[in-house]
Amino acid sequence: MARALVHIAALIAASVAGAANADELVPYNIVSDGIAESLTGAPGDAARGRALVLARTTTCILCHSGPFPETRFQGDLAPDLSGAGNRWTVSQLRLRLVDAARFNPETIMPSYYRTDHLVRVGRNFAGKPILSAAEIEDIVAFLATLRD
Amino acid sequence: MSFWRAIAAAALLATGPALLAGEILPDARRSGYSFMGPDTRAMQDDDTSNPGMLFVLDGEALWTKRTGSADKACADCHGDARGSMKGVAARYPAFDKALARPVTLDQRINLCRSNHQQAPALPYESRDLLALSAFVAHQSRGVAITAGDDPQLKPFVDQGRDLFMQREGQLNLACTNCHDDNFNKRLAGAPITQGQPTGYPLYRLEWQTLGSLERRLRSCMTGVRAQAYDFGAPELVALELYLMSRAHGLPMETPAVRP
Numbered sequence: 421m422a423r424a425l426v427h428i429a430a431l432i433a434a435s436v437a438g439a440a441n442a443d444e445l446v447p448y449n450i451v452s453d454g455i456a457e458s459l460t461g462a463p464g465d466a467a468r469g470r471a472l473v474l475a476r477t478t479t480c481i482l483c484h485s486g487p488f489p490e491t492r493f494q495g496d497l498a499p500d501l502s503g504a505g506n507r508w509t510v511s512q513l514r515l516r517l518v519d520a521a522r523f524n525p526e527t528i529m530p531s532y533y534r535t536d537h538l539v540r541v542g543r544n545f546a547g548k549p550i551l552s553a554a555e556i557e558d559i560v561a562f563l564a565t566l567r568d
Numbered sequence: 569m570s571f572w573r574a575i576a577a578a579a580l581l582a583t584g585p586a587l588l589a590g591e592i593l594p595d596a597r598r599s600g601y602s603f604m605g606p607d608t609r610a611m612q613d614d615d616t617s618n619p620g621m622l623f624v625l626d627g628e629a630l631w632t633k634r635t636g637s638a639d640k641a642c643a644d645c646h647g648d649a650r651g652s653m654k655g656v657a658a659r660y661p662a663f664d665k666a667l668a669r670p671v672t673l674d675q676r677i678n679l680c681r682s683n684h685q686q687a688p689a690l691p692y693e694s695r696d697l698l699a700l701s702a703f704v705a706h707q708s709r710g711v712a713i714t715a716g717d718d719p720q721l722k723p724f725v726d727q728g729r730d731l732f733m734q735r736e737g738q739l740n741l742a743c744t745n746c747h748d749d750n751f752n753k754r755l756a757g758a759p760i761t762q763g764q765p766t767g768y769p770l771y772r773l774e775w776q777t778l779g780s781l782e783r784r785l786r787s788c789m790t791g792v793r794a795q796a797y798d799f800g801a802p803e804l805v806a807l808e809l810y811l812m813s814r815a816h817g818l819p820m821e822t823p824a825v826r827p
């Protein structure tokens with residue numbers, strides 16, 4: 421919650437300055453163990469989300485496996501994503517992607533929508549979240565369809 | 569516990585560097601070799617099929633070649649490398665008194681070029697530097713790693729350990745997350761090893777060439793989207809030193825082959 425407020429403050433400051441920064445994180449509200457509202461204000465696209473999860477650059481399947489018969493390149497550092505939509509609500513999935521450390525401070529799963537508390541981020545990635553708000557929404561929509 | 573075993577255990581505790589939680593126990597240390605398939609192992613084991621041996625041969629030729637304004641060859645001062653260089657790579661990075669810091673084998677070779685041959689330093693990852701360092705390190709093949717034993721190196725080993733444990737990059741992962749906690753698992757289908765530095769410089773099939781340990785470390789850093797340290801940077805040397813001390817007792821394999 422405190423962090424969400426900081427984001428809002430930063431956003432207001434940016435809009436006062438008049439320059440909309442594309443890298444700026446949109447504010448969000450954490451309620452209990454989730455983020456109930458879409459980061460973009462619109463529902464994501466599950467088909468796009470599936471393609472994103474499968475893309476190496478999105479990094480999910482470095483660690484995870486899932487119902488992806490088309491690729492052998494899946495990891496086993498993390499639970500299989502099959503059935504994730506049964507185990508978690510949409511709101512929990514959204515927070516998990518935004519900042520997995522909220523569920524487990526020791527987790528190796530990156531926080532996909534966070535730019536603070538990072539060390540030596542590569543020049544090309546500095547100040548940017550790993551995924552955009554729209555990409556998060558697409559992936560959340562896809563994960564919600566993973567039901568046993 | 570028997571009397572003798574108690575003494576052996578006490579001796580081990582007294583001599584071995586203290587382990588922190590999460591670090592790999594000495595008898596659980598495994599070279600990347602043990603994670604490879606039979607084809608890649610066979611390629612490393614047979615000198616006629618090991619592509620790294622071509623670099624070793626180049627290095628042997630450079631060893632006897634005079635160069636620089638001193639017009640001296642390595643061999644003029646060091647003689648037959650099979651004797652003079654045996655075991656040297658197994659204790660590098662080593663403390664340099666004049667510089668008051670550890671230097672890598674590559675840096676030592678370049679110090680000899682500038683101080684003793686009056687020749688310009690060879691660039692990192694250049695064919696000649698890799699060849700010389702492969703030739704020198706090859707003389708230690710089979711020798712147990714002892715780098716880091718020198719007490720003067722302790723602060724640098726500690727610095728390397730801290731860097732190994734530190735999360736970094738946009739993906740916020742530390743070396744330890746993969747190489748201590750998750751070796752034997754698969755990252756996108758490829759096995760993660762303990763990240764042991766036993767075979768450098770080594771031939772990586774993915775690179776299609778020989779490469780240094782620093783090249784490998786830089787690519788692990790880039791992999792987690794961190795800003796990689798420059799070649800020769802003190803942080804990279806400290807990491808290399810920590811990795812070697814962490815591999816204490818494992819035999820050198822240069823030139824190793826890796827997928």
